[in-house]
Structures are given as structure tokens and as C-alpha cells.
Amino acid sequence: MSVLRASALALGVCLALAASAATATASMAKIDTRAQFLDALSGKSLRIGIYGLSLDVQPGGKIVGRAVGRPVTGDWAWQDGYFCRTIFWGEREIPYNCQRVDYDGDTMRFTSDRGAGRSADFNLR
Template sequence: MRLTVLASIAALLSGPAVAESFDQIDDRSEFVSVVANKNLTRLGITLTVTPSGQIVGRAFGRPVTGAWQWKSGYFCRDLYWGQRNLGANCQAVRVQGSTVRFISDQGTGDYADLQLQ
């Protein structure tokens, strides 16, 4: 169970990347207008990304904390799940309606879809 939880959290702000009909978010102001101070949810996960660069929430009963910044067109975050450091990763961000897709490794890795609420 623990490995499954870690994989889900890691994939969260990280399946293979697929563009489908998602629109790319290219700059910080657009990203902030779409996601800041809204809940990003997925089964067992609720996160908030603040305009000041914080990530807070819960995943599978443990706190999630971190920091983010926008660098060269990517959402770059450092993330903790409880005491476990999930590390840094810069991710492409795409949006389709109320779904936000974070694609790890500057858009070349795995992705996680979260719902805006």
C-alpha cells in the first residue's frame, strides 16, 4: 500500500504524456489565474497552489507541502508528502475545462490529471 501511495503522489505532480485537446499554459500569470487558490483534486488528494509559491494539502491522510516557481514555461516544484521528500521537478501544465494536467520532466514524462474545484 505504501508504495502505491508514493507512486500516486509522485505521479500527481508528475500515465505517459498525451496532448489530447488540452491547451498549454505558457506563463506564470495564466497559470495563477487558472489554478491559484482553487482545490486541485484527485481520488484521495486535495491540493492548493497559492500565488505566493506555496503548495499545501493532503494526500491519502498525510500532509502535502511544498513550494513552486515558474521557470522558462514550466511549473517547477519541490514537494513533500508527510516527511518524505518527493524532490524537485519542472512540469508542463495543460488545461481542458476543469481538468489540469501536470506532465513531469518538462512535458516528457508521466502525467497527472487533477480537477479544479
Template sequence: MRVLASALVAMAVAGTAQAELIKVDDQKEFVDVVAGKTLTRPLIKISVKPDGRIEGRGARWDIEGTWSWKDGYFCRDLFWGGDALGYNCQAVEATADGRIKFTSDRGKGDSAMFRLR
């Protein structure tokens, strides 16, 4: 089992610090965390597919795009309601209680927390 998955399971079993964020270091770990899940926030539902596609809905508009993993970061090119949000590489962290956090600009920018459902 991968290091991240093991750490998340250990935290869940031990009941330690539910909100503790663990950095996702590589693409395999990232795919293990998001596979088959929907990332949700109020009015937003997104699926990040293992094949590099992103699709979903935000408010009343479609969300679509592509992603890849580069140098330890989730890099995405995203469109929301047809408007380009642009290319950005983001740091990714996950919690044992089913949340995932993306921080733009390689971990130096704004961040967004999603629930994994």
C-alpha cells in the same frame, strides 16, 4: 483577457472538444487557472497558492512545498507526509471543463490529471 482564458471560454461557449488540452505558457495564465481552486484526484486535495506555496492532503498525509515558474514550466519542490518528492519542472495543460494536467520532466515524464474545484 489572457490568451489561455480566452481560449478556454471560447471552447466552453462553443461546446467543442471538452477534453482538449491547452498548454499553459506562463505564470500569469497558470495563476489565473488555479487561483482559489483546489486540485483534486481520488484521495488527494492540493492548493497551489499564488505566493508560491503548495499545501494539501494526499491519502492520510500532509502535502506541502513551494513552486515557481521557470522557462515555461511549473517547477515544484514537494513533500508528502514529510518525505521529499524532490524538485521537478512540469509542463502544464488545462481544459475548458475544469481539469489541469501536469507532466513531469518538462513534459517528457509521467503525468497526472486533476479536477479544479
């Protein structure tokens, strides 16, 4: 394969991936209220299968679950349009953080630092 043809193929793959990511983001809507958040979660758990992660975010402000064979516990509150939480994974504390939440009906995306940080997508089951 010529260098030009390989470059064109690589560019095409990059553009397809970028378009796919943009579509995924565009189809998600920001959750603005505690009521919207609880309605979306009603009767479901947050899951990331590859990590064996399953979390139940309870209406009373508790988080319980497991990840990579260890218990996960924590507390959460809805503040100024963000999901704010403290979590322990086993004995390790994961610091307090307020996160933007987006949702598309099947997936919930949490973005740390009020939407300015890293994101994690959870399947709802």
C-alpha cells in the same frame, strides 16, 4: 463467438480508447505563463479524489494540502514556461521537478520532466 469476431471487437475497443485519449489531449491547451496558470487556478484546488488528494497552489509560491491522510507541503515557481516544484508528502520528499501544464477548463494535466515524463490529471474544484 468466433476468434475473428472477438479480435474485431477487441480492435474496435482499442481504437475507441485511443480516439478518446487523443480527443482528451487535443482539447487541452498548454499553459505558458505564470499569469495564465494563476488565472486558471484562481479560487480552486487541485484534486484527485481516488487518492484523497487536494492541493492548494498559492500565488506566493507555497503548496499545501493532503493526500492519503498525510499532509502535503511544498514550494513552487514558474520557470521558462514550466511549473517547477518541490513537495513533501508527510516526511517523504518528492524530488524537485519542472512540469508542463495543460488545461481544458476543468482539468489540469501536469507532465513531469518538462513534458517528457509521466502525467497526472487533476480536477479543479
